[in-house]
Amino acid sequence: MNDAKEEVRARLNIEDVIGEYVQLKRAGRNLKGLSPFTDERTPSFMVSPEKQIWHDFSSGKGGDIFTFVMLVEGMDFRQALEHLARKAGVDLSLFSHGDGRTAKRRARAGEALKLAANFYQQNLVKNSAAREYAVKKRRLNRQTIGDFIIGYAPDQGDALTKALEKRGFSRRELADAGLVNRFGGDLFRGRMMVVLSDSSGEVVGFTGRIIRDDPRAPKYLNTPQTLLFDKSRHIFGLYQAKEAIRRSDAAVIVEGNLDVVSSHQAGVKNVVATAGTAMTLQHLKVLSRLAGRIRVAFDGDRAGVSATERAINLAQEIGVELEVVSLPDGVKDPDELIQKDPALWQAAVERAQPAVDWVIARHAEMEDLATAEGKRRFSTTALRIVRGLKDPVEQEHYLAVISKETGASLAVLRAKLGAERSTPPAQLKKPKIEKATPSKPRDELADIIVGLALSQPSTRRWVGALEAASLDEPARAVVTALQAEPLLDIEKLPRPLQKFEQYVKIVQLKSERRYMDWEPEALDSEMARLVKQLIRKHRDTKKQQLLEDLREAEELSDEARARILRQQLNALIKENV
Template sequence: MSALTRKGFTAQELADAGLVNRFGGDMFRGRMTVPLMDPAGQVIGFTGRIIKDVEGAPKYLNTGQTILYDKSRHVFGLSQAKQAIREQNYAVIVEGNLDVVSSHQVMMKQVVATAGTALTDHHLRALKRLVGDVRLAFDADKAGIAATERAIAIGSRVGVELTVISLPEGAKDPDELIQDDPSKWQQAIDDAKPAVDWVLEQYKARVDMKTAAGKRKFTTAGLAVVRTLSDPVEQEHYEQKIAELTSTSLEAVRAKSAQEPAEEQHRLKPVKPQHIEPPVEQLVHQDDALAAACLDSQSQEALAHMKLDIFVGEERYAVANYLSTHAGTALQDTPKELQKYDTYVKILLLRAEARYADMNPTERVYETARLLRQIEYEHKKQRQLELITLNTLIKEMPRGKR
């Protein structure tokens, strides 16, 4: 903390960056820290593992929500894994960040993690841009099954093929398995099963399939997952599988699937279409364009010819608007008009220094123009997705409630 203070950072800036705790002290004191990076490899936060056991202290501690770091979007290790994911044509998601580190150390670099949070649409969409085959290494306990159930629904919406990796008996996590024998971890990855099949196996192992009560519990749980699948052929496949496992007719399984619980129907309300959050890469492109424009007057003039409402968030719009109306002067510090967004401006200036200061003016203009074209394309694509989603929601509403 004292080193950053000597460099001129204020206490508020350190707090906004997620580097201090609620008492104003060092958030990661006494911890081994691992940087959290965005898809471009820029550090946006940290995760810290405690070195000496302290009663009541969490084993792991992550940077809180900041302007740069959002745990619901961040995929740990993605910047280092991108090339391997493309080459191997699949990605592996594990639960622990150190499982990622151990995997990369033995050259299994297609492994990433969700940084200590539940899997979200944003995580899978980030991976789908690279590959359609995603393999989950979750625990086979109650929490792991629930996480897989949620992932199946998300994967069906996003359009990725999900499989589940089962660790050999006695292995606590991938890190422990790698310490024993890295080839066993690779074999477990290769033997991954389709996610729905894996979930059905877990359900089957937890009930007595010889009794009516066991079959009822199994079909109730299994059909709840099958109903989240968007493809009717895939749904029928698993309805047939459930019928076979319970020695029941397909017609009976379909009849049960069609029976929505009365309380669910009672709770059902017309869905209000919500704004779809843009992918993290789109925000990175916007930050890069604004950072370059901070240094270059011609880049600032290019902003004047854009519709600035395509910039996401109050702070990005404010900076873009300022640069477009004050073209001709490179930013050295936060102007008074942008004091409200001082932390974000300083982040842009640091980004500009790191990425664009060594470019000559012509290179900066070309790079900014490329980024602005990309931003406009992504904005149009985002609008199309929102309209398609809105149209789908309208079609799914009961006719009398439209």
């Protein structure tokens, strides 16, 4: 059932599941609320959407979505899996064999896609027309071609199919990968190919741009829905952009995949696209785990304004700042602007304005505000947007903007704003458990040290002084790994740490909460203090144990053992921390 569990986990957001029981509010990159397990008054229940983990500081409980549902609903694992599978729309009967059949199919599809990417790259090198299109017409350099694994699908009807069949792949496996058409031949032909990758860089599909325009064929063709590719959830360029998004605390969403490619080449690397589909709540939630601001580059026509209005509602729901990147008149997309001058695109991104300001301004331009009818239509539309804003101060600001545009008084606009009944707040589900008194926190010194070392690599030099053997199993495993590899990448845990993945995420969450207001330069001395404190604590524990053993040896008149214990005790006392 592990592959079923991973499929359910991939389709659900932990904040959505927990948000049905706990009113969550944003706290930096995390969310917090009152514990559903204890009668606490100060919120100490934390959720990390980025790590898909939760921890309740008042009860000491923590885990993933399955752990939460098991605890809050009093279910066993199988019941929790079935409950969440229904919510996620996952058919568990596909995973009922218990032999990992679906996982094997996914693995084979992944292998086929990786080989296909190599095949397309080789064909780009071989085909002069394809090279000319990519390098001269699209102006892509060698670095960009490598970063986005750009290639070429030959015109022949089954060149890729034959190549992969020689490598042992069946037509069923190629269909699972989304590489063949309904006749069993190659799906992509005569196209410049760009890899679609997941957030870890694994190939999940392709987007193909035809290099010789043919009115009978679509200009762009994407991999269909497959075991690995879900177009409604996929964010193009996320793997290449995520570090830049974190650094800038802003993600830019454009409409075309090749807009993303051009933007990265131009040096604006925090740019992604939504794989040819309308932006969804899922897209924004994924990006909100990396940044607090989302910028969209939509057209200024009515369709673009409507899309931005929908995006405002979605952004309000998850609590991110939404801004709009405006392109100069006469420019149809970022790629065209970049071809003119990359600096113009950089400037447009930096000039992004709040989405509500942008939408209200566009509606003001669309109406004749010198007439009563124009004022009525404009105010109705603008107030509909304002009504969806959750912050009353923000609402008041935009009421003043609308008042200035229409000449209507604030009192009149407030009356019109309140005329439509607001939606009542959603009712939270009640946990099927008795709440307990918040427990006294256990000694978590080792967890604090491990969490700080994982979150702040600059502090890891201090863990070398720790005796891993003196720690409990999860902390010992992490400390041993960090002592062996100080530059350990925690996003790709080595095999020995994979079984402690939940522990790793929870101690990171604890560390982020504890040190969220600290300056980075203060954390090194804090780690030194904590390590010394832990060493001293372990010495005191060892000293107490030696004293008890010595007392027992003296009572039994075991002079030989007592002599050894005295020597160990004296040596321990002489040690300096």
